Amino acid sequence: DQYRSVIWTTTPAQFEDALALRDAYQEVLTDRGFGPIQTRIAPAPAPNSDARFWLAEEYHQRYLFKNPGGYECHARTGIACPTLRDK
Template sequence: MLFRKAAEMPTADTALPGRDTPLATDEVHFVNGRPLKGPYPEGFETAIFGMGCFWGVERKFWQLPGVWVTSVGYSGGITPNPTYEETCTGLTGQTEVVKVVFNPAEISYAELLKTFWEGHDPTQGMRQGNDVGTTYRSAIYYLDADQQAQAEASRDAYQSALTKAGRGEISTEIAPAGAYYYAEGYHQGYLAKNPAGYCGIGGTGVVCPIGVGVEA
């Protein structure tokens, strides 16, 4: 029963109420000192990805050349301004996500998608490895029609590669970006603050064909 409760999305009637006030969080990135909430340089773009536990996911993206700043938060659900403890109940509908602010002149959205697909197993449904529940589901929340088209095309390309490798069906949620709620301060830049901290992120070993002859 606990597994079912954690692995099924709540409804508006069963979701936790949350709160009107945002959670206290860091103001600048722990590694590069740039503002988490902006202002961001003119012409820079934003991407939002869910790949399981956001500690390891954030590190994957902040290490990429062309990524200006990253933050971790909650999105895709019902409960406003949820706490980490609330999301772990499975009763918020939110998933752990990373917001990536990047310079498109240095790194493309397609390259971020490649990192996304190869950096986790997108076939696991409401889990990622040993992390089980709705909060760990795979998700891409797109900011405009171009991101949607690229996300869907990359999914189809990666599914072909996974199928050839004998892997399962992609369960990644691809949906319009809704509200993004910054996670508590101790989660921001977690693996830089705690170098020996837990990271449950691991890919399938299957190469995403974007960048090797296939366009997103």
């Protein structure tokens, strides 16, 4: 889980939208033979909670600002993510 992706939501509506969009995209990916989406979707911890968060190492922060065009996803599918209006 050290580098696992996560979508933190701050409202119930954001949470529901994120789940709906993930489910719509998963359906398309599954139809094309891809496995499950691994990104976790969860409500953001309350500011006064005991949740722990660490900033990334300095060389990871503002990475694309420091390296324009310097990121290429290693897990491309070539499949566009549908919008909620598409469903």
